[in-house]
Every structure is written in C-alpha cells, then in structure tokens.
Amino acid sequence: MTVRMILRKKVYEVKAGMTIRDAILKLDIMPESVLPVKNGELLTDDEILKDGDEIRLVAVISGG
Amino acid sequence: MKCRKCDNKAVINMRQHKLALCSHHYLSWLPEKTEHFITKYKMFDRADRILVAVSGGKDSLVLWDVLQQLGYEADGLYIDLGIDGEYAYSEESKRYSDEFANSNNLKLIVAEVTKMEGASILKAASLTHRGKDKPCSICGLTKRHIMNRVGFEGNYDVLVTGHNLDDEAALLFGNALNWQVGYLARQGPVLDGNPNGFIKRAKPFCRFYERETAAYSLLRGIDYIYEECPSAVGAKSIYFKEILNQMEMDRPGTKLQFYLAFLRAKENGAFTSDPGLIETPLRKCDSCGQPTSSPDECAYCRMWGRVRERMEAN
Numbered sequence A: 001m002t003v004r005m006i007l008r009k010k011v012y013e014v015k016a017g018m019t020i021r022d023a024i025l026k027l028d029i030m031p032e033s034v035l036p037v038k039n040g041e042l043l044t045d046d047e048i049l050k051d052g053d054e055i056r057l058v059a060v061i062s063g064g
Numbered sequence B: 001m002k003c004r005k006c007d008n009k010a011v012i013n014m015r016q017h018k019l020a021l022c023s024h025h026y027l028s029w030l031p032e033k034t035e036h037f038i039t040k041y042k043m044f045d046r047a048d049r050i051l052v053a054v055s056g057g058k059d060s061l062v063l064w065d066v067l068q069q070l071g072y073e074a075d076g077l078y079i080d081l082g083i084d085g086e087y088a089y090s091e092e093s094k095r096y097s098d099e100f101a102n103s104n105n106l107k108l109i110v111a112e113v114t115k116m117e118g119a120s121i122l123k124a125a126s127l128t129h130r131g132k133d134k135p136c137s138i139c140g141l142t143k144r145h146i147m148n149r150v151g152f153e154g155n156y157d158v159l160v161t162g163h164n165l166d167d168e169a170a171l172l173f174g175n176a177l178n179w180q181v182g183y184l185a186r187q188g189p190v191l192d193g194n195p196n197g198f199i200k201r202a203k204p205f206c207r208f209y210e211r212e213t214a215a216y217s218l219l220r221g222i223d224y225i226y227e228e229c230p231s232a233v234g235a236k237s238i239y240f241k242e243i244l245n246q247m248e249m250d251r252p253g254t255k256l257q258f259y260l261a262f263l264r265a266k267e268n269g270a271f272t273s274d275p276g277l278i279e280t281p282l283r284k285c286d287s288c289g290q291p292t293s294s295p296d297e298c299a300y301c302r303m304w305g306r307v308r309e310r311m312e313a314n
C-alpha cells in the first residue's frame, strides 16, 4: 500500500515512511503553497506518512 | 510537533515566527494579531463604520469573520462582475458571500456591474482596446471605482480589503522590479482618504501569509470559493508569489522581511520626494461625481462610455 496525495484534480502516489514535507518536495510542489489535510484535519508537515493515508493538499495561492 | 502554548498537537507551523500552534490557540492567535495590526497602523476603531470588500474567497470572508469576533461593525460589499464561462465564477463566489452573510446575520451590499453599466466585465473587455489581452485591467478599474463610490456615498469611514502578505509582497515585487516610485509611495497597510471623495482604505491582514488565512478558514469551517477566476491563470501576481515562495522555502521569513523592510524604508522617507506625488488637483467627474484629475469624465466613465458606444454600433 502507498500514500495518496491529492492536489486539486491530480492524485499522486508516494511511499509511506517519509514526512509530508519530504513527499511534497519530491512531487515538486512548493511547501509554502499548500496545506496538508488528513480526514478533514489540518496537519503540520513534519508528520510521517503511514500506509493507506490520504492527504489532501489545499492550494492556498490565489491571484489575479 | 506540539503547540507552543499547550501540550496539544500543533496544526500549523509558522516558520517565519518559529511558532507552532494547536487549533484552539491558532484560532485566538490570528484575531489577536489582527487587532494589534489594526491599532498599530491606525486603521479604524470600534466607532467607525466599516465596509469590507467581499469576494467570496478565503481572505475576505476570514477578515469579515475576524472583524465580527473582535467587535467591529462591518457591512460587506460584493461586486458581481458577471464573469462566467465553463465555470460560473461570479455566481458561485456570490453564493459563498451570501451564505456567509446570512448565517452570520450580516449586511451584504451587492453591486451588479451588468445592471449598472449594461455589460459584464468580459463583454466590456471584448469590446475595448484596454481589455484586449485580459479583462483584469478593466476589472481592477471597475472594482476600485465601485468600492470607492459605495463606500463614500454610504458614509463609511473606511474600506477594508483582505489582502494578505503574499498579495502585498507580490505587488511590492512587481512595483520594485520596475521602480514604480509612485505606486511604491502609495502601497502600505493604510491609504488615507480625502474629503474630496476618496475613502480611506486599510488592509488588516497585510502581515499574514496566505497559508495562514487559509488555515484559519479550514479550522473555523468557513466555506469559500476554491476555484480561481478563469482570468487569473497566468497572472503576474501568481508568478511573483511562486518566486517569493521559492525564497521563503530556503529562508523562512524572506517574504515578511521584504515587506517590513519596505515599510520601514517608506517611513524613513525613502519614497516621498517623488515628483509624481505632487497632488494633481481633483475635481468631480462630469458624469458620476467621483473625484478625478481629468478635465471632464473620470477613467471609469470614459471606459464604460466607450463600451456602450461599441455595443450600440454593433
């Protein structure tokens, strides 16, 4: 099993065992630009990912 | 990671402040800080009539929420731009604004551009030179005009907007890149009003990172429009935000320092000797009565006048 990370309509799969921050960096996403949410709960990005986790990355940059 | 103030699990870590907080303490931290900035920058007080520019996005709804909590009386102003397309952006953002106002028993003033001027922003953009590439210039002019008009005619003391630090740092970055000294001189947490018809403006969230207002809305359960205006795609402001976030990642606090150092430089007179700042005398626009430096109609009335001419010609 792996970890699913969802940003807008994209779903990424990463390995369990690393921190959310490392996973975000691995996916080439700017950590400053998202907030990780698991089961509706906001998390800090030092949290270690566990098998089967589903993390929603809430995009925070808005513009125009 | 644990909360700095209690033993509970932190939900947010603000690297620039070396501060991690739990949900409970974060939800009180942000309003306390807001109060501090309101006072520090002399934005308004509890006797003032406040008008909040509400877009349906996270920043403006969170700002409205925080002002209520702090005991400020604030009405909202939603400007319906008539932006649709594959995604009904204006309709949706209005729905979020309405829902927030209704569930909190707040007054929301709605200004509909299409009703006021006879065409939506997108239609106007398609008909004028100014909107050739993007509707944003027309949109910005229209929003600024309507906000000022509603604020001034409604006898509000101050117009507040939800601009956050990322917005301000990106704006500063763009202005500094071109050394637009006139713009730099006017940028800041407060822009004073003018009895000739300009309402005072304030940005109580100008020192919060974008992720902080987003975190607050998630924790408070404030629903906001998550989709962007379709025209925001490829906006320069987003590009600048990304560059600044890249620096922020390597050196936490860079964005905040950039903005605060600018404010200090400004306070020390760095941008006051600009000749562009010598006030051009203002008079009333022949059509709408709003202040303008032009001899007949203001830029807003001229622009919408051209749009109507083209519509009639078509």
Ligand code: SF4
Binding pocket: A063, A064, B135, B136, B137, B139, B140, B229, B230, B231, B232
């Ligand atoms: S992105 Fe452009 S058109 Fe859309 S709301 Fe912002 S300024 Fe207006």
Ligand SMILES: [Zn+2]
Binding pocket: B003, B004, B005, B006, B007, B008, B021, B022, B023, B024, B025
């Ligand atoms: Zn706590």
Ligand SMILES: [Zn+2]
Binding pocket: B285, B286, B287, B288, B289, B290, B297, B298, B299, B300, B301, B302
């Ligand atoms: Zn006018």
